[in-house]
Amino acid sequence: MAVATQERASRHAAPPPGGTKVRDPFAPVAYFFALLIAGVTIVPILYVIIGGFRTTGDLASKPVGWPSPWHFENYSDIIGQGDFWKMVFNSTLIALITVVAAVGTGSMAAFALSRIDFKGREAIFTLFTLGLLFPASVALLPLYVMIRQLGLLDNPLGVALPQAAFALPQTIIILRPFMRAIPVELEDSAVMDGCTRLGFFWRILLPLSRPALLTVSVLAFVASWNAFILPLVVITDANQLTLPLGVAQFSGQWTADTARILAFTAMSMIPALAFFSLAERHIVGGLTGAVKG
Amino acid sequence: MSSVERATERRVGERSGNRPLPPVRSGRLSRKHVEIVVLLAPALLLYIVFVLWPVVQSAHYSVYKWNGLEPLTHFVGLDNYREALNDQVFRDAVGHNIFFIAASLIFQLPLGLGLALMLNRKMVGRSALRLIVFAPYVLSEVTTGVAWLLMLNPDSFIDTVFRDLGMGGLVQGWISDPEFVRYTLFVVITWKYIGFAVLLFLAGLQGIPTELIEAARIDGANGVQLTRRIMIPLLGPTIRIWIFLSVIGSLQLFDLIWVMTLGGPAGASSTMVTYLYERGFTRTQFGYGSAASVILFVCSFVFALLYQRFVLRRDTEGAITRRVG
DSSP states (O other), X not given: OHHHHHHHHHHHTSOOSSSSOOOOTTHHHHHHHHHHHHHHHHHHHHHHHHHTTSOHHHHHHOSSOOOSSOOOHHHHHHHHSHHHHHHHHHHHHHHHHHHHHHHHHHHHHHHHHHHOOOTTXXXXXXXXXXXXXXXXXXXXXXXXXXXXXXXXXXXXHHHHHHHHHHHHHHHHHHHHHHHHXXXXXXXXXXXXXXXXXXXXXXXXXXXXXXXXXXXXXXXHHHHHHXXXXXXXXXXXXXXXXXXXXXXHHHHHHTTTOHHHHHHHHHHHHHHHHHHHHHHHHHHHHHHHHHHHO | OHHHHHHHHHHHHXXXXXXXXXXXXXXXXXXXXXXXXXXXXXXXXXXXXXXXXXXXXXXXXXXXXXXXXXXXXOBOTTHHHHHHHHOHHHHHHHHHHHHHHHHIIIIIHHHHHHHHHHHTSOOTTHHHHHHHHHHHHHSOHHHHHHHHHHHHSTTSHHXXXXXXXXXXXXXXXXXXXXXXXXXXXXXXXXXXXXXHHHHHHHHHHHTSOHHHHHHHHHTTOOHHHIIIIIIHHHTHHHHHHHHHHHHHHHHTOOHHHHXXXXXOSTTTTOOHHHHHHIIIIISOOHHHHHHHHHHHHHHHHHHHHXXXXXXXHHHHHHHHXXXXX
16 A cells, blocks of 8 residues: 555656656755755764774774774674663563553554444543643653552553553554444445454454554554653663663763763664664555544 | 545545444343443553543642652642742743744754655655655664764764864854753754654655646646645645644653753753653652643643644544534
């Protein structure tokens, strides 16, 4: 689907039909800005990754430069240590719980809110949309007190459950129009074949909603993976640290060793960048639906 | 514009599930209700416990002097609010939030639009460029902050680049100068979030019906006219949503600032959230911090409601009439 829309989009820019190729007078300007933007965007990322292959002394004496020779010990030290992998594990675990809780409960609610007629439906939907109207940090202090009362400090659930709750509004808002658009005839014929409403939800609607489910999952996952303020107050145990907490702590601990911090930061960038390059089209495709929804 | 949108939506609506369901027999009614409860209960529970209830609790805590541990007994009425609103440090924090909101709208909107229009053209390396522009958006604010912090250190990467380009005179105390730190942070924030604006605008551009573009071309519209008279107006709903998200995002700035400056130097880059974090967790003034949270909540909520009422209403009108008709 994303591919199709992209093809359609690219036709906007196609020269008008008829005869010889029309030269686009803006092309050189566009290419110039494209290069400029690409440079500004990518240089900091490359600086971090390449800087990780240098030594701190080298970085201090020649801030702009290529590694000579390439040093691998910063990276190999981090890869060899358990700390980094523990953080990767913690971040992954919390993100997965967040996604399962948000998308699991959110898709059920979106189903009820999109395809069952009942009194108060719009009121409940509005209640869910309220969550988008204020920043999550408004609830930070009471959330901390509550998590402490529930005994969930230093527990993945203490981060994941509130995150899932705060991901619910966008999950439901994206899923509802998608589920609504699935033809009612499909539901009628499923019911005729003896399918219950919940059976229809599980066997037909969920599989058909896969693109939208993927979009909301990616959004919730990335938000959780990058989250900082909530883990910052919930997690203090060094064994439970997530990657952003680890990066912040590491950069505080090793202030004198710039190269090491760069290598650590670079390592923490890789999962997000890899994940994103795989999911980019899906996010764009999903947002197209969401914005018009 | 809206007539086109409505027409497509009507087309979609005809075969979708929002026509009234057949009347339900009374025997199935209870079963239907059970199903509704089963489907809605988990999400509602999660949402009420971890979103709505804490917000209510904020208001509750805000009228007490409380360190977060003892029983809640020291009732102070509206004193916390009075103190916060009279505290120059808090007022500065609010002012910094307003600075980031205004700067985002003034600089990021045109930049994001320009980039999206450019990336929507046919050009060599377009998909690679797209990926590059989006890349910072997936990095965490913490990673972004640490990376830029190291580049902005005195005599580090940025200073050297400026000097090598013969612009050594422009070198500043990027993050140590209280007058300059907010501009530096704004550049870093733009670096990180411009990809999101582009992503959203590109999605909007892809939603513009090709027929419209072709019709305008046949009528003799050139590229500039096409952009100004068709693409940007049709992008209206997307732009309005971006503005909304951008304002709410600017109101909750914390991670990046905390990592880079801790709100400093001397509070020069504080925001409402760094303020309430500092008061709540560093000084354990939970009651006072909650009052600051409530003020933040009121700012966002009032903005959101007014914006929905007066700006976004145009965009949702179609949706509401569609539901009724």
